[in-house]
Amino acid sequence: MKKSLSLPRILTIACLVLLAVMVQLISMGALPFIDNYMIRVLNLCAVYAILGLSMNLVNGFTGMFSLGQAGFMAVGAYVTALFAMTPEVKERVFYLEPIEEWLGAIHMPFIVALLLGGLAAAVLSFFIGFPVLRLKGDYLAIATLGFAEIIRIIFLNLQTITNGAMGVKNIPPTADIRWCFAVLTLMVVFMLRLINSSYGRAFKAIRDDEIAAEAMGINLFKHKMMSFILSSFIAGIGGGLMASVVSAITPNLFRFTLAYDILLIVVLGGQGSITGTVVSAFVITAAKEWLRWLDAGFSLGPITVPEIAGLRMVIFSVLLMVIILFYRQGFFGSREFSWEGLFNIFRPKKKGDKKEAA
Amino acid sequence: MSETTAARRVLHTEAATMRFGGVTAVNNLNVEVFEGEIVALIGPNGAGKTTAFNLITGVYTPTEGKVFFAPGRSGEAPQAETEITGKKADAITRMGMARTFQNIRLFKTQTVFENILIGQHLHIKSGLFSAVLGIGHKEEKAMRERADELLQLLGLDHVRNEPCASLPYGLQRKLEIARALATNPTLLLLDEPAAGMNPQETVELTDFIRDIRSRFSLSVLMIEHHMDLVMDISDRIYVLDFGQTIAAGTPAEIQNNPRVIEAYLGVDADA
Numbered sequence: 148m149k150k151s152l153s154l155p156r157i158l159t160i161a162c163l164v165l166l167a168v169m170v171q172l173i174s175m176g177a178l179p180f181i182d183n184y185m186i187r188v189l190n191l192c193a194v195y196a197i198l199g200l201s202m203n204l205v206n207g208f209t210g211m212f213s214l215g216q217a218g219f220m221a222v223g224a225y226v227t228a229l230f231a232m233t234p235e236v237k238e239r240v241f242y243l244e245p246i247e248e249w250l251g252a253i254h255m256p257f258i259v260a261l262l263l264g265g266l267a268a269a270v271l272s273f274f275i276g277f278p279v280l281r282l283k284g285d286y287l288a289i290a291t292l293g294f295a296e297i298i299r300i301i302f303l304n305l306q307t308i309t310n311g312a313m314g315v316k317n318i319p320p321t322a323d324i325r326w327c328f329a330v331l332t333l334m335v336v337f338m339l340r341l342i343n344s345s346y347g348r349a350f351k352a353i354r355d356d357e358i359a360a361e362a363m364g365i366n367l368f369k370h371k372m373m374s375f376i377l378s379s380f381i382a383g384i385g386g387g388l389m390a391s392v393v394s395a396i397t398p399n400l401f402r403f404t405l406a407y408d409i410l411l412i413v414v415l416g417g418q419g420s421i422t423g424t425v426v427s428a429f430v431i432t433a434a435k436e437w438l439r440w441l442d443a444g445f446s447l448g449p450i451t452v453p454e455i456a457g458l459r460m461v462i463f464s465v466l467l468m469v470i471i472l473f474y475r476q477g478f479f480g481s482r483e484f485s486w487e488g489l490f491n492i493f494r495p496k497k498k499g500d501k502k503e504a505a
Numbered sequence: 506m507s508e509t510t511a512a513r514r515v516l517h518t519e520a521a522t523m524r525f526g527g528v529t530a531v532n533n534l535n536v537e538v539f540e541g542e543i544v545a546l547i548g549p550n551g552a553g554k555t556t557a558f559n560l561i562t563g564v565y566t567p568t569e570g571k572v573f574f575a576p577g578r579s580g581e582a583p584q585a586e587t588e589i590t591g592k593k594a595d596a597i598t599r600m601g602m603a604r605t606f607q608n609i610r611l612f613k614t615q616t617v618f619e620n621i622l623i624g625q626h627l628h629i630k631s632g633l634f635s636a637v638l639g640i641g642h643k644e645e646k647a648m649r650e651r652a653d654e655l656l657q658l659l660g661l662d663h664v665r666n667e668p669c670a671s672l673p674y675g676l677q678r679k680l681e682i683a684r685a686l687a688t689n690p691t692l693l694l695l696d697e698p699a700a701g702m703n704p705q706e707t708v709e710l711t712d713f714i715r716d717i718r719s720r721f722s723l724s725v726l727m728i729e730h731h732m733d734l735v736m737d738i739s740d741r742i743y744v745l746d747f748g749q750t751i752a753a754g755t756p757a758e759i760q761n762n763p764r765v766i767e768a769y770l771g772v773d774a775d776a
């Protein structure tokens with residue numbers, strides 16, 4: 148049963164190679180129609196896709212309503228930023244009150260800092276998980292949201308560690324487009340493998356029916372904890388990348404509205420679909436940027452809309468409501484992209500097709 | 506199969522009682538199941554049968570009393586009896602007791618095959634990362650092979666890749682039993698396995714239960730309303746009414762027990 152080189156496999160590899168070439172060309176500036184602004188948007192798309200995957204793991208695949216993402220991102224972002232910055236830059240950034248000596252002296256390669264950021268978020272989620280993962284539904288959402296706010300407030304007040312409300316600036320812009328897309332690809336592969344492993348099936352079993360899952364010998368708390376920790380690790384990595392992409396972070400960046408943005412991506416894409424999350428992260432993040440003109444005021448023929456800050460967010464919120472009211476499955480439901488599925492669209496439907504394809 | 510020599514006891518409850526606020530759903534329950542037996546738990550609606558299952562399988566902790574179980578896996582000799590009162594449901598399943606539900610609880614977004622795979626997750630040896638990184642691919646392969654074996658054995662292989670929610674009712678019930686068997690139990694608890702089945706399916710189910718009992722060396726405790734099935738298949742029967750055990754014995758003894766007849770037919774008109 149060695150499926151060494153089937154057609155779908157070849158196509159997948161070809162697409163990955165194509166993506167790698169494109170990303171390399173973009174980062175070399177060889178594609179003149181893609182300017183720095185667009186690169187920045189693409190980076191953000193990738194980061195939001197990673198964050199969406201993180202939330203989808205817990206919410207979409209394990210069926211826990213958790214909204215703590217912003218808090219874990221903040222941890223990842225600050226740890227990555229502070230560990231990757233050079234001591235000199237840190238000294239300049241912390242001009243109001245000097246940074247703690249030990250932290251000021253630390254300097255490590257970006258990849259190590261990023262991993263530590265993810266790990267820090269994971270460790271924190273382990274401790275938060277103990278009290279909150281016993282809760283269900285709305286209670287879990289409220290508790291996780293609360294913890295995220297607590298983390299933000301703590302960061303706001305740890306002047307000598309986080310530079311308080313002024314935040315951290317001049318974070319090394321190591322995470323270029325190659326980084327962002329490489330990490331995203333890794334995360335997608337990881338998620339696909341996880342979801343199709345026995346543990347992933349256990350997560351989905353818990354989502355479908357907790358009582359039945361428990362009757363199948365699945366330890367609910369242990370598996371929820373695994374999902375929560377992995378999700379937080381991914382959120383921490385996403386936060387670390389984001390810090391490097393945007394180069395300046397403040398605690399206010401990690402308000403609960405951030406969790407809402409990610410929730411929008413996950414719900415629109417389809418809870419329980421990795422494909423859906425990635426697609427909707429790109430669509431929404433890009434659309435949000437390109438719809439900035441809505442906020443600036445515009446005229447539609449005779450109607451002139453004045454400048455309304457946040458009009459595009461209103462539009463997105465309305466979109467979310469419409470989806471939730473009429474189209475709860477999102478773009479993809481819990482389906483995933485597959486080459487077979489794609490071929491089947493273009494092939495006339497015949498009975499018994501399904502079996503041949505298997 | 507009346508017991509001659511001292512068969513090993515795999516399950517017993519000791520004065521198990523379950524109260525919900527003012528309602529005593531199960532009162533002073535003393536059930537015994539011996540190795541290889543099929544034991545039925547019958548009684549009118551609301552008698553407390555499902556509640557009895559729930560306190561045996563760890564869904565509830567009994568308000569009073571104790572539950573004992575001789576753990577072990579199918580095909581191996583069960584171990585000495587241990588108390589399982591208050592243990593969690595998943596831990597009890599891992600000890601070798603599996604169940605089905607009155608209102609079918611399949612993993613409805615999953616296929617038939619995946620439902621069976623999930624039933625095997627409790628025995629997984631690979632850790633999370635070896636499973637994800639593919640280091641544990643041998644175990645995954647073994648799980649898949651065993652799932653296919655089980656499906657074939659139970660006659661479900663023709664619906665292997667169907668989403669379980671699309672199966673007809675009878676097959677869903679069967680799949681739920683198959684999923685319970687995937688956990689490799691020594692004791693199987695079935696909550697109304699014939700509910701919603703037509704007479705033909707019920708007869709088939711009777712054979713099916715007998716078959717899996719011997720094939721998987723199981724002991725079975727079963728709640729059932731179809732009296733033909735119960736009388737045909739059971740070695741012993743317990744009758745509950747309003748939480749009380751009003752009778753216990755062989756099918757013949759139960760059929761002629763006046764209290765049972767009364768409980769089922771309501772208060773006797775000429776009493």
Ligand SMILES: Nc1ncnc2c1ncn2[C@@H]1O[C@H](COP(=O)(O)OP(=O)(O)OP(=O)(O)O)[C@@H](O)[C@H]1O
Pocket residue numbers: 525528529530548549550551552553554555556557607
């Ligand atoms: N979680 C609960 N909370 C409160 N009351 C309960 C609970 N579970 C069961 N009961 C009550 O306990 C009694 C017994 O219920 P149970 O479901 O065990 O009956 P049953 O014998 O399985 O009936 P049926 O044949 O209808 O399935 C009922 O009066 C029921 O309302």
Ligand SMILES: [Mg+2]
Pocket residue numbers: 554555556607
């Ligand atoms: Mg019942």
